[in-house]
Amino acid sequence: MNKWLRCRTSESGSWEHREGIQARISELRALLNDREEAYREEEGPERGRKEKLLEEARGELEKAEDAISPDHSPRYKNAAHVIVGRIHIDAAHNILLRSSKNSEALPMLPGVLAFLREHLTPDDPRRIEAERIVLAASEESPPSEVQREVLLEAMGVARQARVDEAMRVRSFVYIVWWIMLGLTALAVLITILGFVDPGAVPLCFTPEEPNGSEKVAVCPVEMDRIPKDADPAETREVVAGAAQGADYLIIELVGLVAASIAAAAALRRMRGTSTPFAVPLTLALLKLPTGALTAVLGILLMRGGFVPGLTNLDSSSQIIAWAVIFGYAQQVFTHFVDNQAQSILAAGGPGAATSSTPKAVAAETVGADGFSG
Template sequence: MERAMSNLDAVEAHLLNLEPAADVLGQMPCLLRHVQCHLRPNDSRRQEFERLARRLGIGDSDGSAVATVEPDRAVQEQLVDEERRRIVTIVRAASSAALREQVRLRSFRNIVVATTVLMTLLAVGLAIIGLLYPALVPMCFVPEESGTAVVVCPNGQSQPFVPLSGNQLTDGQEIDAIVAATVRPADLLVIELVGMTAAAIAAAAAIRGLKGSSERYGLPVALAALKLPMGAITAFLGLLLLRGQFVPGLGALDTPAQIVAWALVFGYGQQLFTRLVDQQGQVVLETVRGADKRETGTSSD
């Protein structure tokens, strides 16, 4: 793709060498715009091209640099012939800069897409494990109150029971048996779906803050798609931390509805991580200057 685009730019530059001076003169406003879009204001090549444009009586689109006297047509064409090599060289440099911008954008988009695929495979793998081996990583909690315990899972809960032996090892084995009897194959799937739903809401809210882009690579869409599997993963990991009593006071959820509610919170919480990716994506988009984004600056004569 990059080689084909580079070859097209080379063909356009070669055509500028072959075209009559009158045709090149007619293209000068578009060429000036192209150079200003992709070369920085302090680039000596851009400054030289702007000076040449003013000598030809061509100003910026905002009218900030216009020649005071319109040169004669014959003089303009003679100047184009004299400066043709320089015109072609600078236009070729601007086209190369534009190609590098597109390559950076495409590379970042590919990284985001690859990460999305990996996160999706991980989320699907966890859901399959939950369906085949529901007791392997149960999303269940065992709150205790007044000596009575109950196993609470996303899709149901056990009957209240009282640990009989008072021995921690024996009670743990008893609780594990009740958890295995209470857990359901769809528990992990429910948690991930709720996390994805919350992530979809976060993606819709994040799109509102993204600036529009005319680039064809669809980076904003890729950034939004990344949030969905990330929401499923963060919902699972967040509940896993709660189950391991990583957060004091939140290790024993009382009802299935509370488990689902926390999955919703953790699914939306993926925004804490993907927000950094969104910011980097916006930076990459802003480096791609096109017809709707022209970097302005003052050039010295």
């Protein structure tokens, strides 16, 4: 129980990913034990070479198990342990393929081909050559040692490509997290400054009353009358007096609520992700401080006369209503981040490299057996 609690407190990635890696380790370890029993019947230097390879594969499995263990450094657990575990599992699988006999390697070839098609582009020469070798292999004509080296090289490149794809997702998530934290800190700082000096940059307007006799200072919380013949200095003094420390807090909260609604609405276009990094959650959290800040900036732009015809709002309710609109409008800016996230996930997802067979390989297959594909 204590071990489980240590693992849960130190792990930020998906629990399923960790258990999947542990299951794969157990599967490969059982396969290595089986191969070791089979190789004991062999004699000569070949037996020693294969036993050494199996020992190296076991070492890689131990490294993978150590990476996902609860005793590893918690700083290493921010979903990176999943990538590290897969790297060592891939290395163990490559060593297993290298130590296998031709008859033992033959059943692995369909999986090798599927993996290469998933992570290498159709015009990659290593993928083209590997496809030619796999499609030509059979029980009567298994891959030669040279051909196996070609497959192992292609597998190594494809696995590195998978790691690079995961690292791009991780880097993107970290960038968005830091931006989100920076925007949150900025929103909090603006709120604090609003309480320290409410009249410095008030979120107030000075519309005329319907009878046109005098003006009023309208703020998100309070309002006050401006004397009829007040000069600009007196008007600023009245506006500063009507401004409250809670003005910025209210506008930011309204913008945050509107951004939350926008984040919920954006989920209809957001796909889930099989990566250990919480991309959709990170994008949703980015919208919250962005909405709070766009609400404040929108009200300031209106107060500065940036929007023609809307230089003066008549009541506190109108100010809050426009804060809702500006808070929701953060979607205009974060929409580009959403698109970038979808592009990165699509580039790193299954089938990203397309699995169509190159024309050269298809042509050779047709010529060899008279059938296409």
